[in-house]
Amino acid sequence: MGGVAYVFPGQGAQYVGMGTDLADAVPEAADLYRRASQVLDLDLLELCRTGPEEALQRTENTQPAILVTSLACLEAARGHVPPPALVAGLSLGEYTALVCAGALAFEDAVWVVRQRGLFMQEATAGREVAMAAVLGLPAEAVERVCEEASELGVCEAANYNAPDQVVVGGDRAAVEEAVRRAKAAGARRAVLLAVSAPFHTRLMRPAAERLAALLETVPIRDAAVPVVANVDAQPVVRAADIRRRLVEQVASPVRWAQSVARMARDGVGTFVEFGPGTVLSGLVKRCAPGAATHHVEDRASLAKTAASLAWAGEGASQEERSRA
Structure with a gap:
């Protein structure tokens, strides 16, 4: 199987109904939506469940919705998938990866990506x-x-x-x-x-400046698992390096193909995608054709992934194992 990497999707993966199957079945997953709703003063689970789609598509809602849904999928999969050697996420998904790696607190990440979405939306307001x-x-x-x-x-x-x-x-x-x-x-x-908006171009520099100021107020810790950064496809652990790359990321290209190639070179043979859709799994197959891909977005995909990986981790209770 080789090493395992966890990967997390970015904006564009959202759809009405995402995450609700697992939230209805796994209390720990539902609790993440509850905690995020308190941060946002918004019923995030209801937004994901019923929309309306126009509200879910708004950048300031989309970003926290995808982050929380992806982490809910990860929470539901605990005890069913091997631990990662590396983690990565596409654009917004990098924040999800940082929560997974212990570098960002959950509530902080929810708030930051809501603000990030607003900053990015406003950076080119009125411009074609x-x-x-x-x-x-x-x-x-x-x-x-x-x-x-x-x-x-x-x-x-x-x-x-x-x-x-x-x-x-x-x-x-x-x-x-x-x-x-x-x-x-x-x-x-x-x-x-x-x-x-033209995300990850120089037109996002005003958003990057605002994000830099915001991130100075947010605690960031060293990552427990290396996070492969979008801006340079390098594994990052130190908090100062993480903070700098998050600011650079907003107005710099996302090097996802290079990130997947780097993980494959570092011995990753299995990629598990957590969150709505399978876009990253498809991209991984094109960037690292020999790699195995799995995804978790609902109970059916969790069961399939757990069976394929045949994993029952240390500390997983019988109840946790039975969820798959």
Whole structure:
């Protein structure tokens, strides 16, 4: 099996109904929603259960909802999956990974990602911006396309999701030009995304500055498990290094493909995704084709993952084992 990594999804994975199957069955999972609701002054479990979708899609709601849902999935899986050698998360998911690794307290993470969502949303308010996914071109070709399109405004690579999948973002006119140029260069697909801001580009620098000030007020501890950082795909443990990378992450590209490759080089052969959907599992297979992937988002997927990994951890009670 090799080493195990836990991975956590970012914004875009959300859907109405996420997490509720496990919250209804596992009291510890439901308790996380209760605690988060107190922090947010919002019934988060009800928002996840019934929406409405427009409310769930608002960045300031989406980010805490995905974080809490992912941690609820992790809580439900305790005793059923091997402990991780490394943890990582895509964008917002990095905060989930930090809670998992003991570097961030749960309530602090819930509050920070709510504020982070607001900061990112407000950074380009009133500006015509966009993001687009480019599939079927190597990263270097996408970077060239962005450089050429930059005559019309900011256009940068924002997410290196897989060797042949890069998300770009910036000013709308420049991003639309990048889409045209990518298609002309032979991209299999190049499409605008339904997002509200150009995340992980230089246009997010105002958000990064506000986040830096906020994080100075939040306790961050050394991680008990190395967290592979989005900004440079390096495993991080020290609190000061974590804090700096969280600030840099907002206005820097997410190097997910490089992060998965790094984990595979470090001996990880099994990736377990906790949270809504299976987007990361699909990306892992493209970045590390020999790796095994599993996911936990409801009771059925938990049972399947537990059976596949055949794990009954030390300290897991009979009741915990029976949940799978």
